[in-house]
Amino acid sequence: MDLRYTEEELAFREEVRAFIRDNLPREIRERMRLGYPPRKQDTITWQRILNARGWAAYSWPKEWGGPGWNSVQKMIFLEENLSAPAPEILSFNVTMLGPVLIQFGTEAQKRRFLPAAANLDEWWCQGFSEPGAGSDLASLKTRAVKEGDHYIVNGQKIWTSTAHNADWCFCLVRTNPQAAKKQEGISFLLIDMKTPGVEVRPIISIDGSHHLNEVFFTDVKVPVENLVGEENRGWSVAKFLLGNERTGIARLGKSKERVRFAKEVAREVRMNGKPLIEDRGFRTRVAQLEVDMKALEITQMRVVSAYDKAKDGRPDPLSSVLKIKGTELLQGTSELVMDVGGPQAMPAWTQELAALTNEPALLPEWSPQMAPAYLMLRAASIYGGTNEIQKNILNKAVLGL
Amino acid sequence: MDFDLTDDQRLLGESVARLLADEYAFDQRKKLLGVAPGWSEALWARYAELGLLGLPIPEEYGGFGGGAVDVMLLQQAFGRHLVLEPFLATVVLGATAIREAGDKALQEEFLPAIAAGECKLAFAHYERQSRYDITDVLTTATPRNGGWVLEGGKSVVLHGDCADKLVVSARTGGSREEAEGISLFLVEGEAEGLLRRGYALRDGTRAAELSLSGAAARLIGPKDQALPIVERVVQAGIAAMAGEVIGAMEAMQAMTLDYLKTRQQFGRPIGDNQALQHRAAEMLVAMEQGRSMAMLAAMSLSEADPAERARSISMAKVGVGQAGRFVSQNAVQLHGGIGMTDEYAVGHYFRRVMVIEHMFGDTAWHLDRLADQVQ
Numbered sequence: 001m002d003l004r005y006t007e008e009e010l011a012f013r014e015e016v017r018a019f020i021r022d023n024l025p026r027e028i029r030e031r032m033r034l035g036y037p038p039r040k041q042d043t044i045t046w047q048r049i050l051n052a053r054g055w056a057a058y059s060w061p062k063e064w065g066g067p068g069w070n071s072v073q074k075m076i077f078l079e080e081n082l083s084a085p086a087p088e089i090l091s092f093n094v095t096m097l098g099p100v101l102i103q104f105g106t107e108a109q110k111r112r113f114l115p116a117a118a119n120l121d122e123w124w125c126q127g128f129s130e131p132g133a134g135s136d137l138a139s140l141k142t143r144a145v146k147e148g149d150h151y152i153v154n155g156q157k158i159w160t161s162t163a164h165n166a167d168w169c170f171c172l173v174r175t176n177p178q179a180a181k182k183q184e185g186i187s188f189l190l191i192d193m194k195t196p197g198v199e200v201r202p203i204i205s206i207d208g209s210h211h212l213n214e215v216f217f218t219d220v221k222v223p224v225e226n227l228v229g230e231e232n233r234g235w236s237v238a239k240f241l242l243g244n245e246r247t248g249i250a251r252l253g254k255s256k257e258r259v260r261f262a263k264e265v266a267r268e269v270r271m272n273g274k275p276l277i278e279d280r281g282f283r284t285r286v287a288q289l290e291v292d293m294k295a296l297e298i299t300q301m302r303v304v305s306a307y308d309k310a311k312d313g314r315p316d317p318l319s320s321v322l323k324i325k326g327t328e329l330l331q332g333t334s335e336l337v338m339d340v341g342g343p344q345a346m347p348a349w350t351q352e353l354a355a356l357t358n359e360p361a362l363l364p365e366w367s368p369q370m371a372p373a374y375l376m377l378r379a380a381s382i383y384g385g386t387n388e389i390q391k392n393i394l395n396k397a398v399l400g401l
Numbered sequence: 402m403d404f405d406l407t408d409d410q411r412l413l414g415e416s417v418a419r420l421l422a423d424e425y426a427f428d429q430r431k432k433l434l435g436v437a438p439g440w441s442e443a444l445w446a447r448y449a450e451l452g453l454l455g456l457p458i459p460e461e462y463g464g465f466g467g468g469a470v471d472v473m474l475l476q477q478a479f480g481r482h483l484v485l486e487p488f489l490a491t492v493v494l495g496a497t498a499i500r501e502a503g504d505k506a507l508q509e510e511f512l513p514a515i516a517a518g519e520c521k522l523a524f525a526h527y528e529r530q531s532r533y534d535i536t537d538v539l540t541t542a543t544p545r546n547g548g549w550v551l552e553g554g555k556s557v558v559l560h561g562d563c564a565d566k567l568v569v570s571a572r573t574g575g576s577r578e579e580a581e582g583i584s585l586f587l588v589e590g591e592a593e594g595l596l597r598r599g600y601a602l603r604d605g606t607r608a609a610e611l612s613l614s615g616a617a618a619r620l621i622g623p624k625d626q627a628l629p630i631v632e633r634v635v636q637a638g639i640a641a642m643a644g645e646v647i648g649a650m651e652a653m654q655a656m657t658l659d660y661l662k663t664r665q666q667f668g669r670p671i672g673d674n675q676a677l678q679h680r681a682a683e684m685l686v687a688m689e690q691g692r693s694m695a696m697l698a699a700m701s702l703s704e705a706d707p708a709e710r711a712r713s714i715s716m717a718k719v720g721v722g723q724a725g726r727f728v729s730q731n732a733v734q735l736h737g738g739i740g741m742t743d744e745y746a747v748g749h750y751f752r753r754v755m756v757i758e759h760m761f762g763d764t765a766w767h768l769d770r771l772a773d774q775v776q
Contacts, residue, residue, distance in 0.1 A: 001470045002403045003700045009402065072402060263775070280772065287771035288719075291694075295720045298693035302404050321686050391682035392675075399658055399681055401672045 003298060012073055016080045023049050024086050033261065035337070035369030037209070037376075038087035040123075040165050046087045047120040056089055057118040059247070060098050064110065065118050071307040074247045075300065082253030083260075091248075092124040092162070093117040097170055099244045100188070104229040104237050113168075113190070127157040127171030127191070127215060128238070135389050137172070138183045138235060142217060144173035146224065146231075151175075151189060153197075153220040159383075163200045163213035166193050176232050188234035190226040197221075207375035208348065242385065246319035247307070249384070250300050250326030252293060258333040258373075259289055262340045265366050269340060276340060289332055296325045317397035320390040327380035327387060338374040345370035410474055416451060417478045425482035427746045433485055438563050439607045440485035446518055454492050455516025462512035469637075469699040473644035477695075480648025483753055485606055487521055489641055490560035495522025497637040498568040501630040502585050502622025523564035524638075525555035525588075525611055526631055533762040535631055536578045540613060542571035542586060542620075549573075549586060549620055550594070551613040559760070561609030562599025565590050568634075569611075569618065574625045585627040586618035593617070604752040629707065635761050636714045640702050642757045643695035643721045649750045650688045650725060653732035656747055657681065660736055677735060684728045691724025712774060715767040722764035725754040 005013070028042045038046070050056040051065075058077055060066025069077065082088065089095075097117055101110050116122040133140040142155025153173055163169065169191045176185030191198065197220040203212040229237045263286065266277040276282050303318050310316065338345050344367040347353055356362055381387040395401040406414070424444060433441055448454050457472050458464025465471075472493065479488065492515060499511045499522070514520035531537035540553025551571050561567060567588045575582025588595055594616035599609045622630055661672030661681060671677055694717040701713035729751040733740035740747050758764060 001406065001696065001700070003696060005402055277775070283772035283775040284768060286775045287768055290775075291716045291719045291768070291771065292690075294697065294716050295690040295693045298697055299689055301402055302693065302696075305402055305404050318689065321689050324686055325690065388679065391679045394682040394685055395678045398685060399678075401658070401661060401678045401681060 003301065009072060009076065013076045013080060016077050019053060019055075020080060020084045020086055023053075024084055028087065029084060032085040032087065034366055035261070035373045037211075037369075040162075043087045043090055044120045044123075047089055047093075050089065051119045056120070057094055057098055057114075058089065059095060060102060060114075060118070064098070064102055064114050071247055071304045072301075075304045078248040078251075079253035079256075082251060083257040085254070085257045090120055090123065092126050092166075092170075093120060093122075095244070095248070096126060096241050097124050100170070100228060100237055100241050103240060104188075106225075108225065109190075109228065122167040123162065123165050125160050125163045125166035125169045125193075125215075127160060127169045129159045130156060131158050135386055137238070138186065140172055140174060140186065142171070142173045143177070144175050144187060144189060144222070146175070149224050151222045151224065151227070153189070153191065153217045153222055155217050157215040157217075158213075159203070160200075160213045160215045161211055163193070163215050164202065164210065169193055169198075169215065170228070172234055172238055175234075179232065183235040185232055186234040186238070187231050188228040188237040189222050190228060191217075191220065191222050195220050195222070205376065206378070207372035208350070209372065209376065211376070246316075246322065247304055249319055250296055250322040251330060252296055252300060252326060255289075255293055255326075255329040255333045258330075258337055259286060259293070261366075262286070262333070262337045265337070265340050268364075268366075269342065282340075285336060289329065289336065292325070292329055292332070296322070296329060299325070317393060320385075320393045320397075323384060323390050324381075324387045327377075330377050330380045331374075334374040334377045338370045341367050341370040406474070410471060413456075413471065414474055414478065417453065417475060420447065420451065421478060421482040421484070425484060427749075430483060430485065434601070434605045439601060439605070440487065440563075445486050448486065448488070449516070449518030452516075454488070454518050455512075457492065458496060458512045458516050462508055463516045464512065465516075469640055469702040470696075472641050473647075473695060473699040476641045476644030477648035477651075480645035480650075480753070481652045483604075483649070483749055487523070487560035487563060487607075489638065489645075490524065490564065491515060491520070491522045493641040494524035494559070494634055494638050495564075495568060497634045498522075498524055498585060498630065499621070501633045502568075502627065507621060521560070521563055521565045523558050523561040523567045523609075524634055525558040525561060525567045525569040526634075527556055527558075528554060529556045531556075533766045534578065535635060536580050536583070536628065538570055538572050538583050539577055540569070540571040542573050542584060542618060545617075549618045550615045551586060551588065551618045552615065553613050555611040555613070557602075557760075558609045558611055560607050561611060562597055562607050563590075567595075567611070568621070569613070570627065570631060571613075571618070580628050582625050583627045583631065584620060584624050585622045585630060587621055588613070588616050588618045602756050604749065604756045606753075606756065632707070632711065636710065637702060639714050639718050639761050640695075640698035642760065643691075643698040643717055646721050646725045646754055646757055647688075647692050647695045649754050650691060650728045653728055653747055653750045654681075654684055654688055656750075657684065657732045657735050660739075664737075671735075680731055680735060684731050687724040687727040691721045691728070694720030694724070712771065715762075715770050718762060718767040719764050719771065722758045722767075725758060726764075729754045 047056050054067050057066040062068040130140045144151040144153045171189045171191050172186055173189050174185050175187040179185030197218040199216040201214045202210045205212055267275050269276045271279040303316050306316055344363055349368040452465050455464030456467045460466040496515050542549045542551050569586045569588050570583055572582050573584040594614050596612040597609045602608050662670055664671050697713055698717035701710050704710040732747050733751055736747055739745050
C-alpha cells in the first residue's frame with residue numbers, strides 16, 4: 001500500500017500542469033479565477049486547444065482520438081484542469097455521449113459524431129429529465145413513434161443544461177408504452193436541435209443565470225439512423241452513461257481552487273481590526289475543509305485505482321461516496337467564498353449595476369460571482385442523481401438494505 | 402499509488418482474524434474485564450508466538466520488520482474485537498520510544514524481549530495539568546549517584562499498571578511548556594519511589610496514575626532534546642489507534658446493518674425505513690472517509706519532513722475522530738434501547754472509540770493545530 005504518486009505519475013502531473021499553464025488563454029483563466037462561469041466561447045476555445053493536444057476526449061480510447069490514459073492519469077488531468085482554473089471539458093460531449101457511442105453506436109454514428117464531439121464543433125445537451133421524471137427517470141413520457149424511416153417525437157424535457165447553446169441533444173424517449181416494465185420501452189435518440197418542432201425555453205435559476213432550459217418537441221422528425229443501440233433498449237444505454245466514467249465526479253480540483261481563492265481574498269478583507277485570514281474562526285473553518293478534502297482525495301484515489309482492476313467493468317458503488325462528499329465540499333467551499341465576501345458579495349450584478357461600474361470600480365473585482373456560485377452549487381447535490389438517490393444506491397449495492 | 406496488500410499482509414490478516422474469532426468473542430472478552438490484570442496473559446503469549454509482538458520490530462532484533470501499514474492492519478483486527486492486551490502500550494508506544502531514543506545496545510536489550518512477549522512497556526508522558534500539550538512537562542529529573550531520580554506525576558498512562566518498565570519523560574532543563582529540556586528515562590515498574598494506581602478506563606482497557614518521588618531512572622536518548630522523540634511516539638500511537646477505530650467502525654457498522662435487517666417493528670424490518678437507510682449510508686460514507694485518513698496516518702509516519710508529518714497526523718486524527726464519533730453515535734441510535742445496555746456489544750465499541758478520541762490530542766486540539774498552519 002502506498003499513497004504516494006509514482007515518479008511517472010508525478011511527471012505526468014507536471015506535464016499536464018505545464019501545458020495548461022502555457023496554453024490556457026490568460027483572460028479565460030482570470031475570469032475563472034474570479035469565479036465566473038466559462039462563456040460558451042471559452043469552453044469551445046479551451047476544448048479545441050486540448051483536442052489539438054489529443055487530450056480533450058480524455059477518457060476515450062486512442063482509436064477515437066483519446067489519449068488512452070488509465071484512471072489515475074484521468075484523475076490527475078481533471079484535477080489539474082479544474083484547479084488551473086480552466087473551463088471544464090464539456091461533459092455532455094466527452095464523458096456522456098462519447099463513451100455511449102463507442103460502446104453502442106454504429107460505425108457510421110461513431111464517424112459522424114465522435115470527432116465533432118471531441119473538438120466541440122457540435123455542442124451536445126442531455127435530454128433526460130422531464131417534469132414528471134426526475135429521480136424516477138424511467139417514468140419519462142416523451143413519445144417517439146416510428147413512421148417509415150423516421151421517429152416522430154412529441155413531449156417535453158426539463159432542466160436541460162446549455163440546451164440554448166446546443167447543436168444536438170441525446171435524448172431518452174418512450175418507444176413502447178405497452179412494455180411490461182417502464183424501463184423496457186425506452187430508446188436513446190440523437191436529435192438535431194435545428195429540426196423543426198424543437199423549441200428551447202429558458203429557465204432562470206436562483207443565481208440569476210440562464211443555464212437551464214425546457215425543451216419542447218412537437219412532431220419532431222428524427223431519422224431512424226439516429227437511434228443508438230436497439231429500440232426499447234435505451235435504458236441500458238442510459239444506465240451505462242450514468243454509471244460510466246465517475247473519475248471526475250468529486251470535482252475535487254474545483255473545491256481546492258475555491259479554498260485557495262477564499263484565502264486570497266481573506267488577506268484583503270478585515271475582521272475585528274485585522275485581516276480575516278488571521279481570524280481564528282475562519283482558520284478553523286478552512287482547516288476543517290482541508291481535512292475533508294484530504295480524506296476525499298484519498299478515498300478518490302482508492303476508488304479510482306480500483307477502476308482499472310475491476311474485472312466486470314461496472315462502476316464501484318463507492319463512487320456514490322465521491323458524489324456525496326464531493327458535492328458537499330463544492331457547496332461548503334462556495335459558502336466559504338461567499339462568506340469571505342460578506343456584504344460586497346450581495347449586490348445583484350444586473351445591467352443596472354454593471355452600467356455603474358466604469359472606472360474606478362464600484363465594488364471589488366472578486367465580488368460579483370461569489371453569491372451566484374454559491375447559489376448555483378446548491379444544484380450540485382441535486383443533479384447527477386440527487387445525494388439522496390446516491391444514498392439509496394449505497395444501501396442497495398453495498399449495505400444490502 | 403497502490404492500495405493492494407502484499408501476500409504477507411493478507412496472510413497475517415487471516416491468521417489474526419482466525420485467532421480472534423476463536424478467542425475473542427464478545428463473551429470471552431467480557432470474562433477478561435474486571436479480573437486482574439484486565440487482559441489475557443495466555444493470549445499475550447500467543448501473540449508473541451505468532452510474531453505479532455515483533456511486527457514493527459526490525460528483523461535484526463528478532464522482529465518481523467513490518468511497517469506502519471502492517472501495524473494499521475493488525476490494529477484494525479484488534480479494533481474489530483476490542484482487544485484488551487497492552488499491544489499499543491508496549492509494541493507501538495514503548496518500542497517506538499526505544500527505537501527512537503536508544504542506541505544499539507538499548508535496542509538489543511529491549512526489542513528482542515518485546516518481540517518475545519517477555520517485556521511490557523508503557524509510555525508515561527502526559528501529566529494532570531498538560532491535557533494534550535506535549536511540552537507541558539513538570540516532572541523533574543535530578544542527577545544522583547551517576548544516575549537520575551524523578552519527582553512528579555504522570556496521568557492516564559495506558560497500561561501503566563502492568564508494565565515491566567516505563568518510559569517516562571521529565572525535565573532536565575527548561576520550564577513548563579518549553580520545548581527544550583525534556584528528556585526520556587526508563588523506570589522499573591517495581592522501582593522504589595514509584596507509586597502506580599491502576600484502574601480501568603471507560604472502555605475497560607487499563608491505565609494508571611503514576612506518582613514519582615525519588616524513583617531511580619535511567620536516561621535514554623539525548624538529554625534535553627527528547628521532544629522530537631516524544632512527538633514520534635505520539636504520532637505512532639495516533640496512527641495505530643486510527644487503525645483500531647477503523648476496525649471498531651467496521652464492527653459497529655456490521656452490527657447495525659444486521660440489526661436493521663432483523664429487528665421488526667410495525668410488522669417489518671426497521672431497515673425498510675428510508676430515514677434509517679440513509680443514516681446507515683451516511684455511516685458508510687463517514688467510515689470510508691475515516692479509513693482513508695487512517696491510511697494517511699500510517700503512510701505519513703515515514704514522512705521525513707517533521708512539519709509535514711505532524712500536519713498529516715493531525716488531519717488524520719481529526720478525520721478519524723469525527724468519523725468515529727459519527728459512526729458510533731449513530732450505531733447506538735439505530736440500535737435503540739438495546740444499544741444503551743452494557744450487555745450488548747455496540748456500547749463497548751462506542752466507549753473504545755470515545756476513549757481513543759481523547760488520547761494524544763482530541764479532534765478540537767488537532768483542528769486547532771491545523772488552523773494555526775492555514776496559509
